[in-house]
Amino acid sequence: MTSPNHQTQKIHVPDVNLSELSYELPADRIALHPLPSREQSRCLVASRNSLSKPPFAIEDRHFKDLPELLPKGAFLVINDSKVLPARIPCTKESGGAAEVLLLEPIRPTPNPALALQSGSPGVWKAMIGGKKIRAGDRLLAGDLKMSVLEKNGAEATVELAWDPRDQSLAERLEQVGRLPLPPYLKRQLTLEDSNRYQTTYARLAGSVAAPTAGLHLSDSIRQQLKIKGILEGRVTLHVGTGTFKPVDAEKASGHTMHAERFEVSLEFLEALAVALSPKHHRPPVVAVGTTSLRVLETLYWLGHRILRDSRAETDEFTQWECYAQDEGQEVFADAAIAALVDRLSSRGLQKLVARTQIMVVPGYRFRTADWLITNFHQPQSSLILLVAAWMGERWKEIYDHALKNEYRFLSYGDGSLLKRSLE
Numbered sequence: 001m002t003s004p005n006h007q008t009q010k011i012h013v014p015d016v017n018l019s020e021l022s023y024e025l026p027a028d029r030i031a032l033h034p035l036p037s038r039e040q041s042r043c044l045v046a047s048r049n050s051l052s053k054p055p056f057a058i059e060d061r062h063f064k065d066l067p068e069l070l071p072k073g074a075f076l077v078i079n080d081s082k083v084l085p086a087r088i089p090c091t092k093e094s095g096g097a098a099e100v101l102l103l104e105p106i107r108p109t110p111n112p113a114l115a116l117q118s119g120s121p122g123v124w125k126a127m128i129g130g131k132k133i134r135a136g137d138r139l140l141a142g143d144l145k146m147s148v149l150e151k152n153g154a155e156a157t158v159e160l161a162w163d164p165r166d167q168s169l170a171e172r173l174e175q176v177g178r179l180p181l182p183p184y185l186k187r188q189l190t191l192e193d194s195n196r197y198q199t200t201y202a203r204l205a206g207s208v209a210a211p212t213a214g215l216h217l218s219d220s221i222r223q224q225l226k227i228k229g230i231l232e233g234r235v236t237l238h239v240g241t242g243t244f245k246p247v248d249a250e251k252a253s254g255h256t257m258h259a260e261r262f263e264v265s266l267e268f269l270e271a272l273a274v275a276l277s278p279k280h281h282r283p284p285v286v287a288v289g290t291t292s293l294r295v296l297e298t299l300y301w302l303g304h305r306i307l308r309d310s311r312a313e314t315d316e317f318t319q320w321e322c323y324a325q326d327e328g329q330e331v332f333a334d335a336a337i338a339a340l341v342d343r344l345s346s347r348g349l350q351k352l353v354a355r356t357q358i359m360v361v362p363g364y365r366f367r368t369a370d371w372l373i374t375n376f377h378q379p380q381s382s383l384i385l386l387v388a389a390w391m392g393e394r395w396k397e398i399y400d401h402a403l404k405n406e407y408r409f410l411s412y413g414d415g416s417l418l419k420r421s422l423e
Contacts, residue, residue, distance in 0.1 A: 010324065011320050011321075011323050011324050012323050012324075013252070013253045013320050013323050013361070014252070014323070014361050014362060014363030014364070015251065015253070016251060016252040016253070016361045016362050016363065016385065017250065017251055018247050018249065018250060018251065018252065018380050019250075021247075021362075021379075021380055021384050021385055021388055022379045022380045022384075023379050023396070023399050023400075023403075024379070025378065025379055025403075025409060026403075029403065029407075029408065029409045030184060030185075030408075030409050030410050030413070031408035031409060031410060031411070031412040031413035031414075032185055032187060032412065033192070033412060034192070034196040034215070034412045037218070038063065038196075038200075038215060038216050038217065038218040038221075039062065039063045039064040039066075039216065039218050039220065039221055040062065040063075040064070041062065041063050041215075041216045041408075041413075041414045041415060042060065042061070042062055042063075042407055042408075042414040042415075043061045043062055043063050043065065043066070043069075043216070043414065043415055043416060043417055044058060044059070044060060044061075044398065044401065044402055044407065044414070044415070044416040044417070045058070045059040045060075045061055045069060045416070045417045045419075046058045046059075046391070046394070046398050046416065046417075046418055046419070047418075047419040047420075048390075048391050048392060048394055048418070048419065048420050058397075058398065058401050060405060061417075063216040063217070063221065063415065064221065066217075066221055066224075066225065066417075067221065067224040067225050067227075067228050067230075069417060070225065070228070070230050070284075070286060071230075071283050071284070072228055072229040072230065072283065073229055073230070073231070073282075073283035074230045074231070074283045074284050074285075074286050074371075075230075075231045075232075075233060075271070075272070075275035075283065075284075075285045075286065076225065076230055076231065076232045076233070076286045076288060077232075077233050077234075077235060077272075077285065077286065077287050077288060077292045077295075077296060077369070078199070078201060078214055078217070078232060078233070078234055078235070078288045078289075078292060079199075079211040079214060079234075079235055079236065079237050079288065079289055079291045079292045079295070080199070080201050080202060080203040080204060080234045080235070080236055081202065081203075081204055081205075081206055081207040081211060081236050081237055081238050081239060081291075082198060082202035082203060082204055082205040082206070082207065083179055083180070083197060083198055083202070083205070083207045083208065083209065083210050083239075084102065084112070084116075084173065084177070084179075084180075084205050084206065084207065084208060085173045085174060085177030085178055085179055086101055086102040086103075086173070086177060086179075086180050086208050087099065087100075087101050087177060087178040087179065087180040088100040088101070088102070088141050088144070088146075088173075088176055088177050088178070089141065089176075089178065090139040090140055090141040090144075090146065091139065091140050091141075092130065092133065092137060092138075092139055092140075093137070093138040093139065093140060094137075096130065096131060097130060098128065098129060098130030098133060098139050099128070099129040099130060100126050100127075100128055100129075100139060100141075100146055100156075100158060101126055101127040101128075101129075101180055101208065101241070102124045102125075102126050102173075102177075102208070103124065103125040103126055103127065103208060103240060103241065104124065104125050104206075104238070104240070104261065105122060105123070105124050105125075106123040106124060106125060106157065107122060107123040108122060110261070111353075112204070112205060112206030112238055112261070113204050113205060113206065115169065116168060116169050116170040116173070116205055116206075117168050117169075117170060118168065118169060119165050119166045119167060119168060119169075120160070120161045120162045120163070120164075120165040120166075120167070120169075121159055121160060121161040121165075122159070122160050122169055123149070123157065123158070123159050123160075124157070124158055124160065125155070125156075125157060126155075126156050126157070126158045127154045127155055127156065127241065128148065128151065128154060128156045128158075129154065133148060133151065134148065134151060135148050135149060135150055135151045135156075136148060139158075141176040142175065142176050143162050143163055143172075144160060144161075144162045144172055144176050145160070145161045145162065146158045146159065146160050146161075147159045147161070160172075170205065179193055179194060179197055180208050180209070181193060181197065182209065182410065182411050184378070184410065185411075185412075196215065196412075197210050197215075197411075198210060198215075199211065199214035199215055199217065200217060200218060200219050200222070201214070201217070201222070201234075203234075203236070204236050204238075206236075206238035206261065207238045207239040207240075208239065208240060208241055209239040209240070209241065209411075210239070210411065211237070211239055211288075211289045211291045211292070212289065212375050212410075212411045212412075213288050213289030213290070213292075213373045213374050213375055213415055214288050214289055215411075215412075216373075216415055217288070231271070231275070233268045233271050233272060233275075234265075234268060235262060235263075235264050235268065235292055235295045235296075236262060236263050236264070237260055237261070237262035237291045237292070237294065237295050237356075238260055238261045238262070239260065239291055240258050240259075240260050241258075242257070242258025242260075242382075245258065245381075245382075246378070246380055246381060247380050247381060247382055247385065252359070252361045252385055255359070255382070256319070257319045257357050257358070257359040257382060258357070259316075259355045259356065259357040260291075260294075260355065260356060260357075261353070261354075261355050262295050262298070262353075262354060262355070262356060263351050263352060263353040263354075264295065264299065264351060264352050265350060265351045266341065266344045266345065266349065266350050266351060266352075267350075269299070269337055269340050269341045269344065269352070270341055272285075272296075272299070272337050272368075273334050273337040273338045273341055274334075276332075276333040276334040276337060276368065277334045278332065278334065284369075284370035284371045284419075285368060285369045285370050285371070286369065286370070286371040286372070286373065287368075287369040287371070287372050287373070288373045289373065289374060290372075290374055290383050290386050290387075292369075293360075293366075293368075293369055293372055293386070293390075294356060294358055294360070294386075295356070296368040296369050297322070297358060297360065297366065297367065297368055298317045298354070298356040298358050299336070299337060299340060299352075299368070300333055300336045300337070300367040300368050301317060301321060301322050301336075301358070302314040302317060302336075302340060302352075302354065303331075303335070303336030303337050303338070303339040303340045304331045304336045304339075306339040306340065306343055307331055307335065307336065307339050314340070314343065314352060314354055315353070315354050315355070316354060316355050316356075316357075317354065317355070317356045317357060317358055318357050319357040319358065319359050320359065321358075322358060322360075322364065323364075333367045333368050336367070340352060359382060359385070360385065360386040360389050361385045361386075361388075361389055362385065362388045362389045362392070363389065364389045366389075366390065366420065369420075370419070370420055371417060371418065371419045371420065372387075372390055372417075372418045372420075373415060373416070373417050373418075374387065374415060374416055374418065375409075375410065375411065375413055375414070375415045375416070376399065376402055376407060376408075376409040376410065376413055376414065376415070376416070377409075377410070378410065387418070390418060390420060391418055391420075398416065398418070402414070402416075
């Protein structure tokens with residue numbers, strides 16, 4: 001639900017051609033397996049600010065160097081969503097192989113953590129693979145029975161039922177489900193993946209893809225960061241399959257961004273408001289991954305919405321809302337987050353739960369994070385659009401450098417620390 005004032009605002013989406021956001025990614029540069037140690041991954045360090053002019057410095061470091069690279073007092077924002085064993089190999093009741101990929105729950109609750117702890121039955125949005133599967137069909141995975149309620153292409157709504165009925169869905173999925181590896185890996189799941197395709201701090205299950213920038217952060221690195229005085233804040237954004245969906249329109253404005261569920265605690269919002277306060281030479285806010293960054297920017301705009309209209313709700317943020325033309329006074333980031341703190345406090349709430357569809361494209365102006373830790377992404381993806389918005393035309397130089405210097409790409413690949421300001 002949005003405010004009436006928002007609905008009358010004019011939306012101006014930057015005119016971005018996807019042909020400008022592509023590069024050639026050789027198949028042999030895609031990392032098919034993780035390195036033996038998380039912190040062995042390489043970390044490309046680059047800056048974008050008004051004092052730097054091309055060609056600009058690029059450092060080739062490793063993630064074990066992160067405690068040296070981040071300054072004392074930096075506020076590190078991580079996404080603690082956990083990947084579900086959401087891929088279910090099954091058979092049609094009439095015979096023949098099939099596969100169900102659970103996406104998000106509908107009943108008894110849309111909250112993934114609660115839905116996973118619920119007993120039988122449950123209804124989920126899903127994707128189904130297999131021949132001639134229609135609404136009304138039943139699929140079997142051991143004692144787990146899945147009835148196809150609706151189906152449109154590969155997308156479906158399924159009801160899951162199992163015995164004993166008081167057993168949680170999480171327990172059942174541990175028995176029959178598999179981690180959904182990225183489709184571009186084109187290989188079978190291994191025992192190694194069960195550990196390495198999760199962050200060390202994964203807590204709330206609900207994702208069907210890992211927030212991969214965080215895969216580099218070992219317990220040892222996080223402990224060293226803590227000792228140095230680097231603060232850590234947690235958000236939870238459940239990553240959907242849309243993260244792998246290519247932008248198949250000629251212009252970014254023709255792409256429909258997937259919506260994802262997220263939640264943040266009141267305690268996190270209070271800490272973020274302090275971290276964003278406009279002190280001279282304040283330490284940077286560092287987003288670990290595009291998912292964390294999308295949450296941070298969404299939080300800014302939800303607070304902005306409240307400041308424009310105190311009646312506005314904050315349960316959903318639409319794709320292009322951040323490109324609305326607003327001739328009012330600039331809203332600073334700490335003020336926007338403070339508005340969310342006040343909203344939750346006034347309603348006696350300890351956390352904010354919402355869905356975001358925010359799509360960041362070149363021309364967007366960031367309001368929250370100063371530095372970004374992120375992997376190297378697929379050509380013509382929504383993630384490349386975000387990185388190009390973050391680093392400007394220099395994203396090309398960064399990717400050229402990574403390709404020429406044997407960096408590993410995509411989920412199990414190397415990463416980067418990209419700085420916009422506050423050096």
